[in-house]
Amino acid sequence: MAGTDRGDLTRTAILALLGTVGPLSRSEIARELDLSPATVTQLTKELIGHGMLEELDLKPSRGGRPAQRLGLVGSAGRALGVKVTADHLVLVDARLDGEVLGSWERPHDPAAPDALEHLADAVESVVREIPGVPPLLGVGVGVPGSVDDQAVGTVNAPTLGWQAMPVGERLRRRLNLPVLVENDVNALAAAERLYGRGRTHSDFLVLTIGRGVGAAIVAGGRVYRGARGGAGEFGHLQVDPGGPPCGCGARGCLEAFVGSAGLLATARARYALPHAPGTDAAQAEARDPLGAVAGLGRAAAGGDAAAREVFAEAGAILGRATAGLINVVDPEVVVVLGEGTADWPLWRTGFEPALRAQLYPGRRDISVEVESWDDTSWAQGAAALVLATPFDSAGAAGEQGRLVRARLIGAGS
Numbered sequence: 001m002a003g004t005d006r007g008d009l010t011r012t013a014i015l016a017l018l019g020t021v022g023p024l025s026r027s028e029i030a031r032e033l034d035l036s037p038a039t040v041t042q043l044t045k046e047l048i049g050h051g052m053l054e055e056l057d058l059k060p061s062r063g064g065r066p067a068q069r070l071g072l073v074g075s076a077g078r079a080l081g082v083k084v085t086a087d088h089l090v091l092v093d094a095r096l097d098g099e100v101l102g103s104w105e106r107p108h109d110p111a112a113p114d115a116l117e118h119l120a121d122a123v124e125s126v127v128r129e130i131p132g133v134p135p136l137l138g139v140g141v142g143v144p145g146s147v148d149d150q151a152v153g154t155v156n157a158p159t160l161g162w163q164a165m166p167v168g169e170r171l172r173r174r175l176n177l178p179v180l181v182e183n184d185v186n187a188l189a190a191a192e193r194l195y196g197r198g199r200t201h202s203d204f205l206v207l208t209i210g211r212g213v214g215a216a217i218v219a220g221g222r223v224y225r226g227a228r229g230g231a232g233e234f235g236h237l238q239v240d241p242g243g244p245p246c247g248c249g250a251r252g253c254l255e256a257f258v259g260s261a262g263l264l265a266t267a268r269a270r271y272a273l274p275h276a277p278g279t280d281a282a283q284a285e286a287r288d289p290l291g292a293v294a295g296l297g298r299a300a301a302g303g304d305a306a307a308r309e310v311f312a313e314a315g316a317i318l319g320r321a322t323a324g325l326i327n328v329v330d331p332e333v334v335v336v337l338g339e340g341t342a343d344w345p346l347w348r349t350g351f352e353p354a355l356r357a358q359l360y361p362g363r364r365d366i367s368v369e370v371e372s373w374d375d376t377s378w379a380q381g382a383a384a385l386v387l388a389t390p391f392d393s394a395g396a397a398g399e400q401g402r403l404v405r406a407r408l409i410g411a412g413s
């Protein structure tokens with residue numbers, strides 16, 4: 001029914017507005033969205049009835065009556081976010097306002113023949129642990145690869161050995177819940193859009209450093225996905241044709257130099273790591289490259305010159321490449337995230353001069369901001385895929401987004 005759809009879109013627009021700018025009065029909502037006061041009164045009454053909005057303090061006004069402000073109810077819904085890595089899963093239970101209610105870690109072997117069944121088992125067992133109030137709106141899954149469409153969820157991820165894996169379809173069938181699947185860096189960008197820089201910027205870059213290197217492009221307030229969901233594979237920009245082979249099959253990619261394995265290889269070449277290839281210690285580094293990079297970071301912070309040089313060199317390579325990306329995309333700000341940010345002061349000594357030297361005139365003062373990071377941040381991004389859909393007036397999450405909204409509204413009535 002067209003009338004119902006229009007009402008649904010307008011309710012979503014009201015939620016999106018309040019989610020983005022914070023509490024507003026009814027007359028401010030009417031003005032911002034160009035709606036009649038009667039429409040706003042009716043729709044906000046419904047949203048309050050559904051438990052999604054609440055009446056807050058009175059905003060003093062000059063002259064007339066003070067206006068009652070309306071705000072989102074953070075506890076109106078929750079989502080489960082799942083981050084899939086090469087050797088484990090991280091799951092978080094997060095509220096509509098982003099607050100984390102619980103987190104879990106489970107071993108996972110993406111290369112196993114029954115990897116999808118195991119993934120579904122792990123998610124299902126956590127779903128059973130989650131209380132029914134606030135209602136679970138859906139499951140968001142972040143993967144280190146490309147995804148055809150959030151609401152379909154077919155994944156290509158070379159680092160997981162996954163080709164055309166029907167992650168979304170399999171999980172939806174098993175869980176009987178809305179499931180959204182997205183590239184993990186794009187999912188972080190969705191979280192930034194909802195809770196971070198996106199509140200004040202509509203054009204920004206998210207850069208991640210850690211095991212791999214990634215980027216997400218937010219343009220005009222939306223995450224740019226490309227024709228097949230593969231946009232933002234920044235780690236596979238070639239920086240040296242004579243460079244080391246990369247996991248993607250090409251040679252000399254940015255990630256091959258500044259991803260954790262690349263950093264460790266450089267460290268060995270500079271004798272900043274005592275472990276020659278083939279030794280037990282080197283094999284342990286290969287199994288836990290992030291842990292080994294953390295050790296290298298401790299050595300650098302302790303004054304080891306060779307270790308400092310490894311980070312500064314990686315920072316310079318990343319800085320030059322990032323300047324190129326900024327020159328192409330023209331963002332307002334760059335946000336750096338990922339496990340590697342723990343060592344950012346070490347990266348920064350190489351990154352900053354290389355970046356500024358290569359930026360186009362007029363962009364040289366762009367702000368690069370590093371945000372706090374923890375083990376659940378990736379999974380929080382995945383949860384944001386679901387939590388963003390009530391505010392998604394453009395319908396980016398398609399049919400699954402409609403199902404999420406139906407669960408949110410249905411739960412309150």
Ligand SMILES: [Zn+2]
Pocket residue numbers: 235236246247248249250251253255
């Ligand atoms: Zn590559």
